[in-house]
Amino acid sequence: MSIKGSGADSAKVRAARAAVSCVLMFFAFCADSPLLSENTPPEQQPSSSGHELAVLLDVNGNQRKVLAVELSLAEGVIENLGQPGNMFSVITFGSQPPVLLKSRVHTDEALATIRNVSLEQTRPDYLSVRLYEALNLGFGQFTDDTRPKSLLIIAEGNDASGKSFKLAVSRAKQLHITCNVALVADHTFYGSKAIQRYGFYLRELAAKTHGRYIEVGARQKKVSAAAARFANVILAQDRVGPERRANHPTRN
Numbered sequence: 001m002s003i004k005g006s007g008a009d010s011a012k013v014r015a016a017r018a019a020v021s022c023v024l025m026f027f028a029f030c031a032d033s034p035l036l037s038e039n040t041p042p043e044q045q046p047s048s049s050g051h052e053l054a055v056l057l058d059v060n061g062n063q064r065k066v067l068a069v070e071l072s073l074a075e076g077v078i079e080n081l082g083q084p085g086n087m088f089s090v091i092t093f094g095s096q097p098p099v100l101l102k103s104r105v106h107t108d109e110a111l112a113t114i115r116n117v118s119l120e121q122t123r124p125d126y127l128s129v130r131l132y133e134a135l136n137l138g139f140g141q142f143t144d145d146t147r148p149k150s151l152l153i154i155a156e157g158n159d160a161s162g163k164s165f166k167l168a169v170s171r172a173k174q175l176h177i178t179c180n181v182a183l184v185a186d187h188t189f190y191g192s193k194a195i196q197r198y199g200f201y202l203r204e205l206a207a208k209t210h211g212r213y214i215e216v217g218a219r220q221k222k223v224s225a226a227a228a229r230f231a232n233v234i235l236a237q238d239r240v241g242p243e244r245r246a247n248h249p250t251r252n
Contacts, residue, residue, distance in 0.1 A: 060095050
């Protein structure tokens with residue numbers, strides 16, 4: 001009786017070992033299965049690498065004396081962000097409808113595009129600048145929710161439209177876009193009693209989306225430092241949007 005019992009126990013042990021082996025083989029198959037990998041829930045998939053940046057350049061006739069500063073600043077920021085995986089869009093705007101020159105291109109193509117930017121063909125005056133149309137065009141260039149997204153607005157600062165400003169802030173927050181602003185002009189941005197006449201709403205846009213606001217003016221010597229500061233803000237972005245992002249300073 002004891003011999004038969006021992007044989008029966010051995011058979012049970014062998015059966016248990018076989019069952020364990022089958023389970024291990026099944027899990028190994030699942031790990032290598034492309035079908036199961038494709039069906040992994042989106043939150044478990046690795047997120048896309050790299051940043052997306054849309055550069056908005058003010059080319060209205062009043063920028064004739066400072067366009068070179070604008071373009072140098074845009075080039076400097078892109079060069080600082082010239083890492084594999086980063087994508088750039090380039091938009092110009094002024095008193096005419098904004099123009100999308102390039103959408104989601106790599107560093108070399110973005111730089112080449114910026115170097116060919118010229119002023120719009122209108123007489124210099126203080127016509128309404130279509131900034132908010134350019135912002136909407138810029139917002140539309142971001143298609144990948146897993147990447148950090150930023151706008152870089154390089155402009156004279158004609159932005160007097162409270163209603164449009166509120167809509168821009170709302171959309172930027174909804175899309176988790178950080179808005180960085182550089183004011184470039186050959187005149188002062190302030191009136192009497194230090195009241196800001198140019199870039200008032202743009203400054204608020206940067207603050208409300210945790211971007212950086214810098215008054216570059218017409219000074220080429222400020223370009224290098226400003227470009228580095230903008231690039232640092234952009235690279236510091238995480239992937240959860242402005243609402244949960246650590247605060248960054250918004251002024252130089």
